[in-house]
Amino acid sequence: MTASPSARHFLFLVTSSRRAGNSEQLARRAADNLSTTDTQTWINLADYPLPAFADLRHATSENWTPTIEGHARTLLEATLAATDLVIVAPVYWYSLPAAAKLYLDHWSAWLRAPGYDFKARMADKTLWAVSTYSDTDPRFAAPLKETLRLSAEYMHMRWGGHLLGSGNRPGDVLDDAAALVTAETFFTATR
Numbered sequence: 457m458t459a460s461p462s463a464r465h466f467l468f469l470v471t472s473s474r475r476a477g478n479s480e481q482l483a484r485r486a487a488d489n490l491s492t493t494d495t496q497t498w499i500n501l502a503d504y505p506l507p508a509f510a511d512l513r514h515a516t517s518e519n520w521t522p523t524i525e526g527h528a529r530t531l532l533e534a535t536l537a538a539t540d541l542v543i544v545a546p547v548y549w550y551s552l553p554a555a556a557k558l559y560l561d562h563w564s565a566w567l568r569a570p571g572y573d574f575k576a577r578m579a580d581k582t583l584w585a586v587s588t589y590s591d592t593d594p595r596f597a598a599p600l601k602e603t604l605r606l607s608a609e610y611m612h613m614r615w616g617g618h619l620l621g622s623g624n625r626p627g628d629v630l631d632d633a634a635a636l637v638t639a640e641t642f643f644t645a646t647r
């Protein structure tokens with residue numbers, strides 16, 4: 457008898473600056489193929505705006521610890537509750553949209569927040585990325601992918617992979633047949 461894989465809880469963090477864009481549409485296609493034992497939560501970062509990040513690590517005493525409150529606390533707790541974290545992010549200037557980058561910057565505070573054990577708990581998780589861009593050459597999405605892949609490596613997280621589709625106007629990605637085929641098995645192929 458083979459053991460069934462344990463249930464996963466996916467957190468989809470939508471980071472585009474417009475609603476229901478190509479990246480979210482592609483991510484929802486991929487999510488449609490999750491196993492029935494997997495659960496999913498969707499959060500649009502526009503609904504939980506984070507404050508500008510301030511690096512206070514060396515500003516006060518050596519024992520400085522951040523206080524995490526408001527939307528930052530909601531996002532931190534949602535992040536820790538997931539087994540699988542999916543950054544849904546269009547390519548903006550070859551890299552991440554500002555909202556996604558700001559979320560990552562806040563990890564630097566969360567790493568130092570007492571009571572969360574952020575780094576150790578992140579190490580149990582898998583980081584994935586789902587993106588769209590108006591190009592067709594994946595070289596032009598490499599900085600986005602590498603930002604996330606290297607961040608996963610730093611956090612000792614597993615790297616799930618990068619699902620990349622092409623499109624410019626909302627809905628265009630649904631014409632990218634290859635991306636839609638990849639989406640069907642994206643979250644399940646390597647299980």
Ligand SMILES: Cc1cc2nc3c(=O)[nH]c(=O)nc-3n(C[C@H](O)[C@H](O)[C@H](O)COP(=O)(O)O)c2cc1C
Nearest residue numbers: 472477478479546547548549550589590591623624
């Ligand atoms: C600020 C901004 C920067 C962009 N930079 C790039 C880029 O560097 N390369 C690219 O191929 N497309 C770029 N695009 C196009 C978007 O990636 C494309 O329209 C994508 O489908 C948007 O995804 P969304 O619908 O999920 O927001 C940019 C769009 C915006 C608004």
